[in-house]
Amino acid sequence: MHSITVRPESSDDIRAIDVVHISAFGGEAEAQLVSTLRESASYNRELSLVAELGGRIVGHVLLTRVPLRRNGDEKHLLVLGPISVVPSQTHRGIGSKLIQASIQLAKEKGYGSIVALGHPEYYKRFGFVLAKDLGVSCNLPAPEDALTVKEIVDGNLAGGGHIEYPEPFVELY
Template identity: 40%
Template structure:
Protein backbone atom coordinates (compact mmCIF):
# COMPACT_ATOMS: atom_id res chain seq x y z
CA UNK A 1 0.00 0.00 0.00
CA UNK A 2 1.42 3.38 -1.03
CA UNK A 3 1.03 5.67 1.99
CA UNK A 4 2.08 9.29 2.20
CA UNK A 5 2.32 11.35 5.37
CA UNK A 6 1.51 15.05 5.26
CA UNK A 7 0.35 17.87 7.51
CA UNK A 8 -3.30 17.78 8.44
CA UNK A 9 -5.50 20.31 6.62
CA UNK A 10 -8.85 21.74 7.83
CA UNK A 11 -10.78 19.52 5.40
CA UNK A 12 -9.22 16.46 7.10
CA UNK A 13 -10.80 17.23 10.50
CA UNK A 14 -13.88 15.05 10.09
CA UNK A 15 -11.80 12.12 8.82
CA UNK A 16 -9.40 12.47 11.75
CA UNK A 17 -12.34 12.53 14.17
CA UNK A 18 -13.80 9.33 12.67
CA UNK A 19 -10.43 7.52 12.64
CA UNK A 20 -9.74 8.34 16.32
CA UNK A 21 -13.31 7.44 17.28
CA UNK A 22 -13.10 4.06 15.52
CA UNK A 23 -9.53 3.26 16.56
CA UNK A 24 -10.14 3.91 20.26
CA UNK A 25 -13.75 2.72 20.44
CA UNK A 26 -15.19 6.05 21.52
CA UNK A 27 -14.96 9.78 21.10
CA UNK A 28 -12.57 10.52 24.00
CA UNK A 29 -9.40 10.71 21.85
CA UNK A 30 -11.28 12.34 18.98
CA UNK A 31 -12.51 15.03 21.38
CA UNK A 32 -8.97 15.42 22.75
CA UNK A 33 -7.69 16.18 19.24
CA UNK A 34 -10.42 18.82 18.83
CA UNK A 35 -9.49 20.47 22.15
CA UNK A 36 -5.79 20.45 21.34
CA UNK A 37 -6.32 21.94 17.87
CA UNK A 38 -7.91 24.99 19.51
CA UNK A 39 -5.25 25.42 22.20
CA UNK A 40 -1.84 26.99 22.53
CA UNK A 41 -0.54 23.52 23.46
CA UNK A 42 -0.78 22.43 19.84
CA UNK A 43 2.64 22.08 18.20
CA UNK A 44 2.35 23.82 14.82
CA UNK A 45 3.08 21.51 11.90
CA UNK A 46 2.87 18.36 14.03
CA UNK A 47 -0.66 17.18 13.35
CA UNK A 48 -0.04 14.71 10.54
CA UNK A 49 -2.19 12.38 8.51
CA UNK A 50 -1.46 9.22 6.56
CA UNK A 51 -3.13 9.13 3.18
CA UNK A 52 -3.59 6.33 0.63
CA UNK A 53 -5.43 6.63 -2.66
CA UNK A 54 -6.56 10.14 -1.69
CA UNK A 55 -8.16 8.96 1.56
CA UNK A 56 -7.06 9.84 5.10
CA UNK A 57 -6.36 6.54 6.91
CA UNK A 58 -4.31 7.59 9.94
CA UNK A 59 -3.44 10.50 12.22
CA UNK A 60 -0.78 11.50 14.75
CA UNK A 61 -0.64 14.54 16.99
CA UNK A 62 2.18 16.07 19.00
CA UNK A 63 1.50 18.72 21.65
CA UNK A 64 3.73 20.82 23.86
CA UNK A 65 4.20 19.74 27.46
CA UNK A 66 6.49 20.73 30.31
CA UNK A 67 8.90 18.78 32.47
CA UNK A 68 8.66 20.45 35.86
CA UNK A 69 11.35 20.38 38.56
CA UNK A 70 11.38 22.35 41.81
CA UNK A 71 12.62 25.61 40.35
CA UNK A 72 12.87 24.97 36.60
CA UNK A 73 10.87 23.68 33.68
CA UNK A 74 11.69 22.49 30.18
CA UNK A 75 9.56 22.14 27.08
CA UNK A 76 9.06 18.77 25.43
CA UNK A 77 6.44 17.21 23.19
CA UNK A 78 3.86 14.59 24.04
CA UNK A 79 2.89 12.10 21.31
CA UNK A 80 -0.82 11.40 21.61
CA UNK A 81 -2.88 10.14 20.02
CA UNK A 82 -1.78 8.08 17.06
CA UNK A 83 -4.60 6.27 15.27
CA UNK A 84 -5.13 4.22 12.13
CA UNK A 85 -8.34 3.05 10.52
CA UNK A 86 -8.95 -0.30 12.30
CA UNK A 87 -9.20 -2.45 9.17
CA UNK A 88 -5.70 -1.27 8.23
CA UNK A 89 -3.97 -2.11 11.53
CA UNK A 90 -0.78 -4.12 11.26
CA UNK A 91 0.35 -2.62 7.95
CA UNK A 92 2.98 -0.24 9.31
CA UNK A 93 0.88 2.91 8.91
CA UNK A 94 1.12 3.91 12.57
CA UNK A 95 4.86 3.30 12.45
CA UNK A 96 5.23 5.50 9.40
CA UNK A 97 3.28 8.27 11.15
CA UNK A 98 5.51 7.99 14.23
CA UNK A 99 8.74 8.01 12.19
CA UNK A 100 7.69 10.98 10.07
CA UNK A 101 6.38 12.84 13.12
CA UNK A 102 9.62 12.35 15.05
CA UNK A 103 11.66 13.44 12.04
CA UNK A 104 9.59 16.59 11.63
CA UNK A 105 9.67 17.39 15.38
CA UNK A 106 13.46 17.11 15.31
CA UNK A 107 13.66 19.36 12.24
CA UNK A 108 11.49 21.93 14.04
CA UNK A 109 14.02 22.02 16.88
CA UNK A 110 12.20 20.20 19.67
CA UNK A 111 14.44 18.47 22.21
CA UNK A 112 12.41 15.47 23.39
CA UNK A 113 9.15 13.55 23.03
CA UNK A 114 7.18 11.81 25.80
CA UNK A 115 4.76 8.95 25.19
CA UNK A 116 2.55 6.82 27.40
CA UNK A 117 1.96 3.62 25.49
CA UNK A 118 2.66 -0.01 24.76
CA UNK A 119 6.03 -1.04 26.17
CA UNK A 120 6.60 -3.52 23.35
CA UNK A 121 5.75 -1.07 20.54
CA UNK A 122 7.37 2.34 21.06
CA UNK A 123 10.97 1.21 21.77
CA UNK A 124 11.31 0.20 18.09
CA UNK A 125 11.10 3.94 17.31
CA UNK A 126 13.82 4.87 19.77
CA UNK A 127 11.76 5.43 22.93
CA UNK A 128 13.22 4.39 26.27
CA UNK A 129 11.85 4.38 29.80
CA UNK A 130 11.56 8.02 30.89
CA UNK A 131 12.83 6.94 34.30
CA UNK A 132 16.27 6.64 32.66
CA UNK A 133 16.38 10.45 32.94
CA UNK A 134 14.31 10.57 36.15
CA UNK A 135 11.39 12.01 34.19
CA UNK A 136 8.16 10.98 35.88
CA UNK A 137 4.53 10.65 34.90
CA UNK A 138 2.10 12.76 36.97
CA UNK A 139 0.03 9.67 37.82
CA UNK A 140 0.68 5.98 38.47
CA UNK A 141 1.61 3.97 35.38
CA UNK A 142 3.92 1.01 34.81
CA UNK A 143 7.49 2.30 34.44
CA UNK A 144 7.98 0.52 31.12
CA UNK A 145 4.94 2.26 29.59
CA UNK A 146 6.04 5.85 30.27
CA UNK A 147 8.76 6.59 27.73
CA UNK A 148 10.80 9.41 26.27
CA UNK A 149 13.08 10.02 23.33
CA UNK A 150 15.71 12.67 22.98
CA UNK A 151 15.55 14.43 19.62
CA UNK A 152 18.62 16.48 20.58
CA UNK A 153 21.33 14.28 22.11
CA UNK A 154 21.68 15.00 25.83
CA UNK A 155 18.52 17.14 26.00
CA UNK A 156 17.03 15.25 28.95
CA UNK A 157 20.29 14.97 30.90
CA UNK A 158 19.87 16.78 34.23
CA UNK A 159 16.20 17.49 33.58
CA UNK A 160 14.70 15.23 36.25
CA UNK A 161 11.11 16.22 36.94
CA UNK A 162 7.45 15.45 36.39
CA UNK A 163 5.68 15.88 33.07
CA UNK A 164 2.87 18.40 33.04
CA UNK A 165 0.48 17.46 30.26
CA UNK A 166 -1.49 20.19 28.52
CA UNK A 167 -4.72 21.01 30.39
CA UNK A 168 -6.66 19.67 27.39
CA UNK A 169 -5.69 16.14 28.46
CA UNK A 170 -7.61 16.69 31.71
CA UNK A 171 -5.06 14.63 33.63
Protein backbone atom coordinates (compact mmCIF):
# COMPACT_ATOMS: atom_id res chain seq x y z
CA MET A 1 0.00 0.00 0.00
CA HIS A 2 1.48 3.33 -1.07
CA SER A 3 1.25 6.34 1.19
CA ILE A 4 0.29 9.84 0.16
CA THR A 5 3.05 12.41 -0.18
CA VAL A 6 2.25 16.12 -0.33
CA ARG A 7 4.96 18.32 -1.89
CA PRO A 8 5.35 21.51 -3.96
CA GLU A 9 4.68 21.13 -7.66
CA SER A 10 7.57 20.74 -10.10
CA SER A 11 7.62 21.64 -13.79
CA ASP A 12 7.14 17.95 -14.62
CA ASP A 13 3.76 17.93 -12.83
CA ILE A 14 1.96 20.52 -14.93
CA ARG A 15 0.12 18.19 -17.32
CA ALA A 16 -0.82 15.83 -14.47
CA ILE A 17 -2.22 18.77 -12.47
CA ASP A 18 -4.41 19.72 -15.45
CA VAL A 19 -5.71 16.15 -15.62
CA VAL A 20 -6.53 16.14 -11.89
CA HIS A 21 -8.63 19.31 -12.13
CA ILE A 22 -10.35 18.37 -15.40
CA SER A 23 -11.35 14.94 -14.10
CA ALA A 24 -12.43 16.22 -10.66
CA PHE A 25 -14.40 19.25 -11.83
CA GLY A 26 -15.63 17.69 -15.07
CA GLY A 27 -14.49 20.64 -17.19
CA GLU A 28 -11.49 22.73 -18.09
CA ALA A 29 -12.23 25.98 -16.24
CA GLU A 30 -10.25 25.28 -13.04
CA ALA A 31 -7.30 23.77 -14.94
CA GLN A 32 -7.30 26.88 -17.12
CA LEU A 33 -7.44 29.08 -14.01
CA VAL A 34 -4.37 27.32 -12.57
CA SER A 35 -2.51 27.68 -15.90
CA THR A 36 -3.35 31.37 -16.13
CA LEU A 37 -2.31 32.00 -12.53
CA ARG A 38 0.93 30.11 -13.12
CA GLU A 39 1.84 32.70 -15.76
CA SER A 40 0.85 35.63 -13.53
CA ALA A 41 2.64 37.73 -10.93
CA SER A 42 0.45 36.11 -8.21
CA TYR A 43 2.04 32.68 -8.72
CA ASN A 44 4.53 31.16 -6.29
CA ARG A 45 5.56 27.56 -6.99
CA GLU A 46 6.11 26.89 -3.28
CA LEU A 47 2.40 27.57 -2.74
CA SER A 48 1.24 24.98 -5.26
CA LEU A 49 0.99 21.54 -3.63
CA VAL A 50 0.50 18.15 -5.23
CA ALA A 51 -0.56 14.90 -3.59
CA GLU A 52 1.36 11.93 -4.96
CA LEU A 53 0.36 8.30 -4.60
CA GLY A 54 2.66 5.61 -5.91
CA GLY A 55 4.39 8.10 -8.22
CA ARG A 56 1.13 9.42 -9.64
CA ILE A 57 -0.29 12.91 -9.04
CA VAL A 58 -3.76 12.38 -7.57
CA GLY A 59 -4.52 15.78 -6.05
CA HIS A 60 -3.58 19.43 -6.24
CA VAL A 61 -4.21 22.64 -4.34
CA LEU A 62 -3.12 26.13 -5.29
CA LEU A 63 -2.57 28.86 -2.72
CA THR A 64 -2.45 32.46 -3.92
CA ARG A 65 -1.44 35.60 -2.01
CA VAL A 66 -4.23 38.19 -2.10
CA PRO A 67 -4.84 41.55 -0.44
CA LEU A 68 -7.50 42.17 2.18
CA ARG A 69 -8.36 45.86 2.46
CA ARG A 70 -10.06 47.69 5.30
CA ASN A 71 -10.34 51.45 5.77
CA GLY A 72 -7.26 52.18 3.71
CA ASP A 73 -5.18 49.46 5.42
CA GLU A 74 -4.00 46.43 3.50
CA LYS A 75 -2.78 43.02 4.63
CA HIS A 76 -2.23 39.81 2.70
CA LEU A 77 -3.74 36.41 3.16
CA LEU A 78 -3.84 33.19 1.14
CA VAL A 79 -6.63 31.99 -1.13
CA LEU A 80 -6.98 28.20 -1.01
CA GLY A 81 -8.18 26.82 -4.35
CA PRO A 82 -8.78 25.38 -6.70
CA ILE A 83 -8.38 22.09 -4.84
CA SER A 84 -9.21 18.73 -6.30
CA VAL A 85 -8.60 15.01 -6.05
CA VAL A 86 -9.04 12.56 -8.94
CA PRO A 87 -12.46 10.87 -8.63
CA SER A 88 -10.96 7.37 -8.30
CA GLN A 89 -9.08 8.42 -5.13
CA THR A 90 -11.61 10.55 -3.24
CA HIS A 91 -12.92 9.69 0.26
CA ARG A 92 -9.58 8.48 1.52
CA GLY A 93 -8.31 11.67 3.14
CA ILE A 94 -6.25 13.12 0.29
CA GLY A 95 -8.25 16.37 0.18
CA SER A 96 -7.85 16.66 3.97
CA LYS A 97 -4.10 16.15 3.68
CA LEU A 98 -3.86 18.89 1.06
CA ILE A 99 -5.82 21.29 3.25
CA GLN A 100 -3.82 20.46 6.39
CA ALA A 101 -0.58 20.92 4.43
CA SER A 102 -1.91 24.26 3.16
CA ILE A 103 -2.65 25.42 6.71
CA GLN A 104 0.83 24.35 7.82
CA LEU A 105 2.45 26.12 4.86
CA ALA A 106 0.49 29.31 5.57
CA LYS A 107 1.79 29.21 9.15
CA GLU A 108 5.38 28.67 8.00
CA LYS A 109 5.13 31.54 5.54
CA GLY A 110 3.75 33.86 8.21
CA TYR A 111 0.23 34.39 6.81
CA GLY A 112 -2.46 35.37 9.30
CA SER A 113 -5.45 33.85 7.50
CA ILE A 114 -6.65 31.63 4.66
CA VAL A 115 -9.78 32.08 2.57
CA ALA A 116 -11.62 29.35 0.65
CA LEU A 117 -14.57 29.62 -1.67
CA GLY A 118 -16.68 26.54 -2.27
CA HIS A 119 -18.41 23.96 -0.12
CA PRO A 120 -18.56 25.55 3.36
CA GLU A 121 -19.45 22.26 5.06
CA TYR A 122 -16.23 20.72 3.77
CA TYR A 123 -14.03 23.57 4.94
CA LYS A 124 -15.69 23.93 8.36
CA ARG A 125 -14.14 20.68 9.52
CA PHE A 126 -10.72 22.35 9.21
CA GLY A 127 -11.74 25.34 11.33
CA PHE A 128 -12.99 27.61 8.55
CA VAL A 129 -15.96 29.84 9.40
CA LEU A 130 -18.31 31.85 7.21
CA ALA A 131 -16.47 34.99 6.11
CA LYS A 132 -19.58 37.12 6.50
CA ASP A 133 -19.63 36.31 10.25
CA LEU A 134 -16.27 38.11 10.54
CA GLY A 135 -17.27 40.97 8.26
CA VAL A 136 -15.13 39.68 5.38
CA SER A 137 -16.34 40.03 1.78
CA CYS A 138 -14.72 39.62 -1.63
CA ASN A 139 -14.80 40.96 -5.17
CA LEU A 140 -16.26 37.76 -6.70
CA PRO A 141 -19.99 37.45 -7.44
CA ALA A 142 -20.18 34.28 -5.32
CA PRO A 143 -22.94 33.45 -2.83
CA GLU A 144 -22.10 34.95 0.58
CA ASP A 145 -22.43 31.56 2.26
CA ALA A 146 -19.77 30.04 0.00
CA LEU A 147 -16.93 32.24 1.29
CA THR A 148 -15.12 30.83 4.34
CA VAL A 149 -12.05 31.98 6.23
CA LYS A 150 -9.68 30.53 8.77
CA GLU A 151 -7.55 32.66 11.07
CA ILE A 152 -4.07 31.20 11.48
CA VAL A 153 -3.24 34.00 13.91
CA ASP A 154 -6.08 34.65 16.36
CA GLY A 155 -7.76 37.99 15.72
CA ASN A 156 -6.09 38.44 12.33
CA LEU A 157 -9.43 39.22 10.67
CA ALA A 158 -10.80 41.38 13.50
CA GLY A 159 -12.76 44.22 11.94
CA GLY A 160 -13.26 42.30 8.69
CA GLY A 161 -12.33 43.63 5.27
CA HIS A 162 -12.66 43.11 1.54
CA ILE A 163 -10.62 40.48 -0.30
CA GLU A 164 -9.45 41.27 -3.83
CA TYR A 165 -9.14 38.06 -5.81
CA PRO A 166 -6.77 38.45 -8.80
CA GLU A 167 -8.25 38.93 -12.28
CA PRO A 168 -8.13 35.26 -13.41
CA PHE A 169 -10.49 34.32 -10.55
CA VAL A 170 -12.82 37.18 -11.47
CA GLU A 171 -12.94 35.93 -15.07
CA LEU A 172 -13.85 32.39 -13.91
CA TYR A 173 -16.82 33.50 -11.80
